[in-house]
Amino acid sequence: MTAPDRIEEFLSAVKAAFMDSSLVRLKLGGYHGDEPELKSVEIKKIVVKGGERFSFTYRYKTRDIIKNFIQPEAIALLRSGLREAFRSGQLFTTTFDLMLERNGDKVRLKRSEVAGRDAPSTEHNRAKNRPLSETNKPYLQALGITGKDGVVRNDAQDKFRQINKMVEIFAPLIQAIPGDDLRILDMGAGKGYLDFALYDYLAQTAERPVEIVGVELRPALVTDGNATAAQSGFTGLRFEAGSIMDYDANGADAVIALHACDTATDDAIYKGISAGAALIAVAPCCHKQVRQQMEAGAPAPVLEGMLRHGIFLERQAEMVTDTLRALLLELNGYRTKVFEFVSDAHTPKNNLIVAEKDGRAGRDQAAILAQIAEIKAMFGVGQHYLEGLLQR
Numbered sequence: 001m002t003a004p005d006r007i008e009e010f011l012s013a014v015k016a017a018f019m020d021s022s023l024v025r026l027k028l029g030g031y032h033g034d035e036p037e038l039k040s041v042e043i044k045k046i047v048v049k050g051g052e053r054f055s056f057t058y059r060y061k062t063r064d065i066i067k068n069f070i071q072p073e074a075i076a077l078l079r080s081g082l083r084e085a086f087r088s089g090q091l092f093t094t095t096f097d098l099m100l101e102r103n104g105d106k107v108r109l110k111r112s113e114v115a116g117r118d119a120p121s122t123e124h125n126r127a128k129n130r131p132l133s134e135t136n137k138p139y140l141q142a143l144g145i146t147g148k149d150g151v152v153r154n155d156a157q158d159k160f161r162q163i164n165k166m167v168e169i170f171a172p173l174i175q176a177i178p179g180d181d182l183r184i185l186d187m188g189a190g191k192g193y194l195d196f197a198l199y200d201y202l203a204q205t206a207e208r209p210v211e212i213v214g215v216e217l218r219p220a221l222v223t224d225g226n227a228t229a230a231q232s233g234f235t236g237l238r239f240e241a242g243s244i245m246d247y248d249a250n251g252a253d254a255v256i257a258l259h260a261c262d263t264a265t266d267d268a269i270y271k272g273i274s275a276g277a278a279l280i281a282v283a284p285c286c287h288k289q290v291r292q293q294m295e296a297g298a299p300a301p302v303l304e305g306m307l308r309h310g311i312f313l314e315r316q317a318e319m320v321t322d323t324l325r326a327l328l329l330e331l332n333g334y335r336t337k338v339f340e341f342v343s344d345a346h347t348p349k350n351n352l353i354v355a356e357k358d359g360r361a362g363r364d365q366a367a368i369l370a371q372i373a374e375i376k377a378m379f380g381v382g383q384h385y386l387e388g389l390l391q392r
C-alpha cells in the first residue's frame with residue numbers, strides 16, 4: 001500500500017472548500033524559494049465578472065501583489081508551491097482548520113474542528129457591503145455618481161467602485177493613526193471625491209472627531225465643494241482655495257494627494273514630512289520634472305537603447321521619480337510601500353505610495369543616500385524636485 005500523499009489530501013480539502021464556499025482563507029508560509037523578499041501568500045475566494053476565482057495576495061517585504069486564478073491554475077500553483085517553495089499551508093474553513101507542515105519529504109497534516117465561523121463575503125457579495133452602502137446622499141448626486149433617485153448611474157458604476165476602493169484602502173491606514181482626533185489634508189483635492197467618501201465613512205466609524213481639508217487651486221471647485229459639504233451636514237469637511245505650498249499643514253495627521261499634477265505631489269510629500277504627519281499617501285500623476293532631466297542629462301550609455309523609445313522613457317521616468325520619492329520618504333523616517341490601488345483598467349496612473357512614520361529610517365541613512373545618488377547618476381537626473389524642497 002502506498003503512503004497517502006498529504007499534499008494531495010490538503011489540495012482536495014482546498015478544492016472542496018472552494019467549491020462549497022466554506023473556504024475562509026488559506027495561507028502559505030515558510031517560504032524558502034528564489035523570489036527575493038517574498039514572505040507569504042494569502043489566498044481567498046472571490047467572485048468577479050468572469051466567475052469564481054482564487055485571489056492570491058503575495059506579501060513581499062515592502063509591497064503586496066494580487067493575482068487571481070481559475071481553479072485548475074490555482075491548484076497547480078499550490079501543488080508546486082507546497083512541494084517546493086513553502087514549508088507550511090494553513091487552510092481555514094467554516095468547519096475545520098487543516099495545517100500542513102513539510103520538512104524535506106516529510107509532510108504532516110493536522111486537522112481541528114471549529115464551530116460558528118462564517119465564510120467571508122466574496123468580492124461579489126462585498127459589492128453589497130461596500131463602505132458606502134447607502135447611496136441616497138447629496139454629495140453622491142452632486143458628484144454625478146447617483147441620479148435624482150439616489151441610485152448609482154450606469155455610467156458612474158466604475159467611479160463608485162473606485163471611491164469605495166479608496167475608502168477601503170485609506171480608512172484602515174487612517175484609523176491606525178493614534179490620537180484623540182484626526183486631521184487629514186487632501187492636497188489637490190479637485191472635486192473632492194475622496195474627501196466626501198472618506199469623511200462620510202470616518203464620521204460614522206472613527207469614534208473620534210475627524211477633520212478633512214481639501215486644498216485646491218481652483219476656487220470654483222472649492223466653492224462647490226463647500227456648498228455640498230454644508231448640504232450634506234459634513235461639519236468637519238471643508239475645502240480651501242490656494243496652493244499646496246502656501247498651506248500651513250502643521251498638525252496634520254495624514255497628508256494625501258491623488259493625481260496632483262507632476263511636482264504638486266512633491267509639494268504634498270514635503271508638507272507631510274515637514275508637518276511630521278503620521279501618514280503620507282500619494283498617487284502620482286505625470287512625471288515631467290524627472291523626464292525632462294533624463295532627456296537633458298547624460299544617462300548611463302547602457303540605457304540608450306531603452307530611453308530612445310518615448311514610451312519606455314516615460315515609464316522609466318515614472319519609476320525613477322517614484323523610487324526616489326519612496327527613498328526620500330524613507331530617509332525622513334517613513335516606512336514606505338508602493339502598490340496598485342485601483343485597477344489599471346480605470347487609469348494607468350494607479351500607483352500609490354504609502355508612507356507611515358515610524359521615527360527611524362528602515363535602513364542606514366548613508367546607504368539610502370548612496371542609492372539615491374546612484375539612481376540619479378545612472379538616469380542622468382541632476383536633482384529630484386522633492387530633494388530640492390527638503391534641502392531648503
Ligand SMILES: C[S@@+](CC[C@H](N)C(=O)[O-])C[C@H]1O[C@@H](n2cnc3c(N)ncnc32)[C@H](O)[C@@H]1O
Binds near residue numbers: 190216
Ligand atoms: C487631476 S486632479 C485630481 C483631483 C483629485 N485629487 C482626484 O483624484 O479626483 C488634480 C487637482 O490638483 C489641483 N492642483 C494641482 N496643483 C496644485 C497645487 N500646487 N496646489 C493645489 N492644488 C493643485 C488641480 O487644480 C486639480 O484640481
